[in-house]
Amino acid sequence: MELSLIRSLLDKKFYDEHRGAKCPDRLFSKDVRKIKQAIDKAMATYERSVTPDEIEALFISGNPSMTTAQKQAYLSLFTQIKKESPLGEDVAQEVLSKLFQQVVGEDIANIGFDYVNGSQSSLEPIRNILELYGDDFTPNLNIEWDDMSLETLISKNSLEARWTFNIPPLTRKVEGVSAGHLIEIGARPNTGKTSFHASLVASPNGFAHQGAKCVVLCNEESAHRVGARYLTSATGMTMHDIKANPDKARDKYNLVKDNIFIKDASGRDMAWVESVCKSYKPDIVVLDMGDKFARTGGFARADEALKANAIHARQIAKMHECAIFYMSQLSAEAEGKMYLNQAMMEGSRTGKAAEADLMVLIAKDAVKNPDNEEESPARHLNVVKNKLSGWHGVEHCELDYLTARYL
Numbered sequence: 001m002e003l004s005l006i007r008s009l010l011d012k013k014f015y016d017e018h019r020g021a022k023c024p025d026r027l028f029s030k031d032v033r034k035i036k037q038a039i040d041k042a043m044a045t046y047e048r049s050v051t052p053d054e055i056e057a058l059f060i061s062g063n064p065s066m067t068t069a070q071k072q073a074y075l076s077l078f079t080q081i082k083k084e085s086p087l088g089e090d091v092a093q094e095v096l097s098k099l100f101q102q103v104v105g106e107d108i109a110n111i112g113f114d115y116v117n118g119s120q121s122s123l124e125p126i127r128n129i130l131e132l133y134g135d136d137f138t139p140n141l142n143i144e145w146d147d148m149s150l151e152t153l154i155s156k157n158s159l160e161a162r163w164t165f166n167i168p169p170l171t172r173k174v175e176g177v178s179a180g181h182l183i184e185i186g187a188r189p190n191t192g193k194t195s196f197h198a199s200l201v202a203s204p205n206g207f208a209h210q211g212a213k214c215v216v217l218c219n220e221e222s223a224h225r226v227g228a229r230y231l232t233s234a235t236g237m238t239m240h241d242i243k244a245n246p247d248k249a250r251d252k253y254n255l256v257k258d259n260i261f262i263k264d265a266s267g268r269d270m271a272w273v274e275s276v277c278k279s280y281k282p283d284i285v286v287l288d289m290g291d292k293f294a295r296t297g298g299f300a301r302a303d304e305a306l307k308a309n310a311i312h313a314r315q316i317a318k319m320h321e322c323a324i325f326y327m328s329q330l331s332a333e334a335e336g337k338m339y340l341n342q343a344m345m346e347g348s349r350t351g352k353a354a355e356a357d358l359m360v361l362i363a364k365d366a367v368k369n370p371d372n373e374e375e376s377p378a379r380h381l382n383v384v385k386n387k388l389s390g391w392h393g394v395e396h397c398e399l400d401y402l403t404a405r406y407l
Contacts (some may be wrong), residue, residue, distance in 0.1 A: 001095060002028050003077075007084045008092040009039050013048040018096055019043075027099045031077060035059060040095060052082045155366065161388070163212050163284060164322060166205040167406045171396035174358065174388055179283070179321040181388070182314040182355055185288070186328040187362035188335055192379060193327050193402035194229050196223055196362060197286045200325075201260060202234040203405045208256035212283035214331050217265040217273060217319055219292045226288065227262050233404040272311040277320040287313065290326035307351030314355045328352065336366035339394060340382040359385035364399075379406065 007017050009023070019040075025033045038059040042050050050058075054076040060071065087095065114120030118276045161176030177183055187193045201207045201214045207213050232239060235252040242249040261280070265272070270293045277285060287293060294309035296302060310326065317324040334344040340361040343354040353359060360383055365376040375400040386392055398407045 002032050004084050004087050005092060005099075006032060006035060006039070006081055007052070007086045008089075010050050011053065011086065012043065012047070014089060014092060015039070015043055015049075016264045018093070023100070024103060026103055027096075027398060031073065034063075035074075035077065035081075047382065048211065049256060052078065078194065081114065083347075087204065105109075106290070119365045156353050163207050163210055164205075164207075166203060167199065167381075167397055169397050170383075173383060173391045173393070173395060174386060177323040177358065177388070179323060180318045181323045181357040182310070182317050182326060182343075183323065183358045183360070184310075184326045184328055184352060184356040184361065184385075185360050186330045186334075186340075188330050188332075191362050191364050192399045192401065192406075193362065194226060194401055195233070195286060195401065196323055196406060197288065197327065198226070198229040198233040198407040201284065201286070202230045202256050204237070206233075206256070207284045208234075208259040211261060213281070214260050214284040214286070215276065215282040216260070216281060216286040217261040217268070217269065218262065218286075218288045218290065219265045220289050223262045223264040223313060229404040230260060230262065232402070236403050236405065238402045267294070269293055270309055270316070273313070274316045274320070277316055277322055281320065282322050284325070285317075285322050286325045286327065288327040290328055303348045303351055306348040307354070310348075310352040310355040326352075326356075332365070334361070338363050338365070338380050340384065342384050353385060356385050359383070377401070 006028075008019070023036075025036055030037050035055070038055055039050070041062075043057055056075075059074065061077075063074075066074070086092070109127065111120060111125045114125075145310075162178040164176035165171045165174060185193060185196060187196075197216070199206065201212075201216070216226060216230075220373040228239060229251070231242065231253055234256050235242060235249045237245075237249055237252075261282070263276075273285070273287065273293055276282075290307055290313065291309065293313075294305045296305040299305040299308070308391060313324050313326055314321075327344040330340065330344045331346045334340050340363050342350065342359065342361075344361065345352055360381055363382060365378050367375050376401065379397050379399045381395045381397065383392055383395070399405070400407060
């Protein structure tokens with residue numbers, strides 16, 4: 001292979017494209033390396049392609065101190081080079097690139113060993129390699145540019161949502177969601193986050209009724225407990241009523257059951273979520289809770305891990321053409337407040353929010369006297385980020401907790 005490369009380097013055009021650091025002498029064995037150095041000198045002197053006979057003559061005349069045995073060995077090498085056919089330009093370039101990357105990889109590995117055994121502590125050697133060779137690892141791309149015709153831009157930017165919300169106050173302001181959207185939903189504990197997505201999916205005119213394939217991945221409550229919320233939301237019946245009249249409940253539940261898939265995802269990460277989306281091709285994905293899919297290893301701070309997790313979720317939504325609902329907790333700062341903001345997201349005040357197409361934070365009325373006062377069913381939907389319709393503000397509704405329906 002190295003002799004075929006030597007034959008290719010005799011061509012001035014190929015040589016100029018791969019000279020210097022792109023084709024270091026270290027790629028070649030000791031004897032062939034000297035021939036390569038003779039080619040370097042010939043190219044610098046004559047600035048044209050050279051023939052195998054010419055490089056042989058230049059090499060022999062330039063090394064008069066060689067012994068007879070050495071001379072015979074090099075003459076044998078040149079005979080082999082003359083028999084070699086030059087590699088096709090694309091093949092030669094590929095072979096040279098692979099050999100070059102192996103050499104750089106060896107350099108990086110050796111530096112790694114030095115770090116491990118303590119003989120090296122500075123990052124300077126790695127930085128020098130990146131500065132010297134970084135551009136040579138950048139692939140040559142043949143990009144098929146996206147269609148930017150008028151018709152395509154109109155169709156891809158339609159304001160009409162693919163899946164519409166079924167909570168009237170929210171529908172009037174936002175309408176709904178489409179494939180590729182990341183929707184972050186935040187609330188304090190016991191506010192009704194699970195009931196919120198159960199209502200959006202399973203209650204009348206919800207996503208499942210619209211024909212959407214809905215996947216719910218839960219890592220906080222058990223799958224069957226979440227499933228019970230979906231059952232009550234779909235039927236509009238309390239669990240007591242469902243047990244008393246299962247046939248009636250079954251008829252209502254069967255209208256959406258085949259479009260709802262719920263799985264306990266405790267201990268899973270976002271890579272697993274991506275595998276689920278790739279395998280089952282859902283239209284709607286609910287991550288309850290989204291932050292618990294994050295992997296913290298390799299991050300200096302927890303907020304960096306949560307931001308990376310949200311970025312991954314957004315990528316999944318775009319790549320697998322689904323809308324992802326990312327359920328989150330709000331910090332204690334949101335407790336008892338009606339009007340909420342992005343900075344109240346627990347663990348990541350800005351990182352997660354930056355990835356959302358739509359962010360809805362759910363508030364409830366404060367209970368001033370827990371001993372004598374029942375919790376109000378009022379819920380306040382704070383639309384704090386909205387790249388879908390642009391509207392920001394608060395819409396008010398009620399939660400029927402016993403049936404997990406937002407009204």
